[in-house]
Amino acid sequence: MTDHPDGPVDTLMARETAEAPDRCETQIARNADVMREAGQRLRALAPPFAATLARGSSDQAAAFAKILLETRAAIPTLSHAPSIGSLYRATSPLFKGVPLIAISQSGRSPDLIAAAEDAQRQGALLVSIVNDAASPLAEMADICIPIHAGPEKSVAATKSFIGTLVALTHLIAEWSGDEGLKAALPTVGDVLRRAVAADWSDAVPLLRDASNMLVLGRGLTLPIAGEAALKFKETSNLHAEAFSIAEVAHGPMTLIGEGDPVLALGPMDEARAGLRERLEDFRARGAQVIATGHPDDVAAATLALPGQIDVHPIIGAIAQIQSFYGLANALSLARGRNPDKPPHLAKVTRTL
Structure with a gap:
């Protein structure tokens, strides 16, 4: 058990977060043949578009998939709302021959299963990305991709x-x-290990007493910001909202005033354009700006968090959420909460 001024930090969330680098290395090796075959099949399919199906944290991962597909494969990608298939049974026949990427840690959420079934009824190719390879969503998949993360007991994924x-x-x-x-x-493994070691705890005093905040990202880091905002709500009872660095000036910026915190997760590719100027705008409003990213961008911040700039920008974006989870764990404890057992939440959300 590791001691901390605000209490023990050896939570399930902390231990499971620290497992990620090894688990991801194992995943890449074990999935090599599956991924190669899936890539060949999807290239041959040559779909006009792709779609994602997810909720919660998995929907932030789906947004990450959209960025990757549209920037790397030139495939337009939409988010297919689960209720369209699970409640309305109205999945479009235009889904015929289209990959539907269903993302679920458990693979057991009834609404995702029902929506996936409805999409298959219309001829969609179901690609399931799951942790539980024996789950219903995995078993019904045309292509099943297990993430090999091992058991995850903390409610906070x-x-x-x-x-x-x-x-x-x-x-x-x-x-x-x-x-x-x-x-x-x-x-991936080495980048994530360095991200685990990066200490973001200096941000805790700036966030401990906050009630509202913004989390900013753009491009690859906007879904990372979305996941961070969700975790702030879930583990620390802190109302955080994620916005694009480009869009935040269109209204949400007026919510921030003297002493209010803003966390910026800076991208390391073309999307970093304008970040420094935006952070300078927030500082001029008296905001407590916490940022990670390129040193030229985060020089305007109240607190610059350690990050990695000499890595592939996609891997670097993933590393940011790896480091963030350590901050989320420490902040939850500092606010007197248990990050492993957020109130009113369960590991599998059974929605219809």
């Missing part, structure tokens, strides 16, 4: 989310034939 991002990266590297991304995959 961590290693399974990171594993899902890595699996999506691997799949889309093979699907798109992106040789640079394929070459970056073997670096």
Whole structure:
């Protein structure tokens, strides 16, 4: 048990988060043949578009898949709302021959299963990305991609989310034939280990007493910001909302005033354009700006968090959520909460 001024940090969330680098290395090796075959099948299919199906943290992973598919494979990607298939039974016949990427740690959420069944009825190709390879969503898949994260007992998903991002990266590297991304995959374990070691706890005093905040990202890091905002709500009872660095000036910026916290997760590719100027705007409002990203961008922050700039931008975005989970765990404890057992939440959300 590790001591901390605000209490013990050796939670399930902390332990499971720290497992992610090894689990992801194992996943990449074990899934090599599955991913190669899936990539070949999806390239041959040559669909006009792709779709994702998910809820909660998995829907943030789905948004990450959209960015990857549209920037790396030039495939337009939409988010298919589960209720369209599970409640309305109204999945479009235009889904015939279209890959539907269903993402679920448990593979047992009734609404996702029902929506996937309705899409298959219309001829969709179901690609299930799951942690439980014996789950119903896995068994009904045309292509099943296990993330091999191992049992995850904390209600707050961590290693399974990171594993899902890595699996999506691997799949889309093979699907798109992106040789640079394929070459970056073997670096995942080491990049994530450095991300585990990165200490973001200096942000805790700036967030301990906050009631509202913004989390910013753009491109690859916008879904990361979405997951971070969700975890702030879930584990710390902190109302956090995620916005694009480009969109936040269109209204949400007025919510931030003197002393209010803003967390910016800076992208390391073309999407970093304008980040420094936006952070300077927040500082001028008196905001407590916490940021990670390129040193030139985060120089405007109140607190610059350690990050990695010499890595592939996709892997670097995944590393940001790896580091963030350590902050989320420490903040939850500092606010007197148990990150493993958020009130009113369960590991499998059974929605119809």
